[in-house]
Amino acid sequence: MTSAWFSSPDTAAKSLGEAGYLADEATATTAYLAGALEKPLLVEGPAGVGKTELAKAVARATGAELVRLQCYEGLDEARALYEWNYKKQLLRIQAAGDQAWEETHDDIFTDEFLLTRPLLTAIRRSEPTVLLVDEVDKTDVEVEGLLLEVLSDFQVTIPELGTVAAVRRPFVVLTSNATRELSEAVKRRCLYLHLDYPDAEREREIVLSQVPGVEDTLAAQLVEFVGRMRALELKKSPSIAESVDWARTLVALQIGSLDEAAVARTLGVVLKHASDHDRAVRELKLAASRS
């Protein structure tokens, strides 16, 4: 069974790597499976571990276009699926003059007056498409119901136009911060991938590839330090995004080695809670006094 997306887990890892995304084995395999089984991929994990980036990387690696649906509270069908451009329809009716209503009616419910939103756009495209449904846990439960229809059959029914079925199934990635438990129905239709903080080796590679100009030893020091902070009980553990930001900060400040003073000056880049800050300073000062 060959897939239009990746031909094997190894090639998935390789082409994602070339697209600037260093995937571990599980991520690459799951991405490959999502393509091979043509099932949506639900990615969960803490903020800043590269969930959204995975979808972008898949798009880059396969030369597909990315269609993004950013979810938020109050997102509705008109914003997610399609909407009729009623202002234009009104103009059309006014311009019609004494044309018969039947004719006008047929005229105004055509493609010309249809505003497609991300979900419909992704389904109607004939070129390879990656559909990213970002932060799906922020939506209301009704939108989940809407997603169900789209994700299981890849088709949308528009009463005036009929059913639009996907010409070519898009590669769907849903991301979630797990602030809300998604319904079983959605989960059942998806493959599931939990992205977590990477191990030190991989994180170092990520920092090196994302931040040009960072020294190898500095990256290693930084990653090791971040790893120690993750072991503390913090309200928000630093994620990869924070490691990369930190490396950028250090490069911008031209700090070549991560000593205590450097850490104290730049800790705000990594820890965003005052109590976390205190805790880290205390625990790591403790470490300093012991050695």
Next chain:
Amino acid sequence: MSGLLDRHIGFVEALREAGLAVSLAEDLDALTALQSVTWDSREVVRTAYAATLVKRQAQRPTFDSLFDLWFPRLVGDGAATDAAEADEDSDAGTVRDSGEALQEFRDELLEALITNEEDRLRQLAGEAVGRFGAMPGRAEGESSWSSYAAMKRVDPDGLVFALMQALLASGEGDEESARATANGRAEAFTRLAEGDARRRIAEQKGPEHVARIAVRPTIDRIDFINARRGELADMRREIYPLARRLATRLTQEHHARRRGPLDFRRTVRASISTGGVPLTTHHKPKRPHRTELVVLCDVSGSVANFAQFTLLLVFALREQFAGMRAFTFVDTVHEVTSYFRPGADPVDVLADLGASASQAALWGRTNYGRAFTKFQDEYAAALGPKSSLLILGDARSNYSDLALPALREMADSARHAWWLNPESSRQWGTGDSAAREYAELVPMVECRNLTQLAEFVHDIL
């Protein structure tokens, strides 16, 4: 293939038994996924199963341990150790497990820990259980391998210091980080050995048997009362994310029914721009109803953990309340509101709470009656028509006076009152438990694990 299918079905059955809701559709997905990957790597197979069957990260540990049972890394001692074993046997029949052999093994282990090669460590873990964890002579039907025995003999924790020195010598970081790394590696080795012992037992008795006893429930379903120390730490880490999830859910639900009564004035004013036709209506926002929460918790040894978790969770959700006062008691009442400063570090708060527990005890024996009477004497003003009362405790009062009138007074003066009991409702009213008597005055809710706790807190808000 049929044997493989049986194994697959057995595995799925075991997952269901362990509480993962695996539907038939997911089952079929897993098979399709397995067909589209190659079977040359065990990790790929594991990922294929995980992607299709496990839809909640909390269930991942359960899944992993079951996967290791149904699809073991190797069978018996495997091919890898055969050579070493033959060697050993030819030397002197029985010295597979002797002081000398142990020393030799530990040297080898230290070396492997320093280089941290995963394959080597895995192999050594298998060897450790095979050589030092065997419990021969036990009756048929009892497990004959013990990772505990093996680890007691091999003692990887005893190697931590040497490992640390070696790490320091190779110039990797400072002392603190070396210590952390060394501890981490020794722990990882112990886990490997535990896994191997399970694998061996599963081989003898079938994976179903081990699955039933060796697989712990997921962290949000572990009882507060029976939790182990490591699990308590994990649970504490869960509190903050849990509070955040609850808060998001609550805000969403409040927003969903935010529209209040019609705001006539604004509607009419807005209608002017549309020629007097009220096209859009405006509504007054609904004022969320917020109560003042009074928490009264039993901090005696048996239920201390439960009380602390609940206090932390309630405190993390304090924006949902107009105010909060917390009291702890064993046989007298002590106010602890001041420990909950906004933005305070949860670990510090717990430490402070632990230290203050002694102030809630005069004689050190739980006495609910005395605590309630004392509360009515000193803090009766805390309860009013705007406040809700939440009592946490197992209602085991050492057969002392229950002071039911005092509790009735408290419940009557508050707007709402609830009692959370960390014991299973089956045990209520047994022994010295006065749960039944108290439940008549204050609605009592069973709250044994994080899931139940989260549900309760969500429902009262």
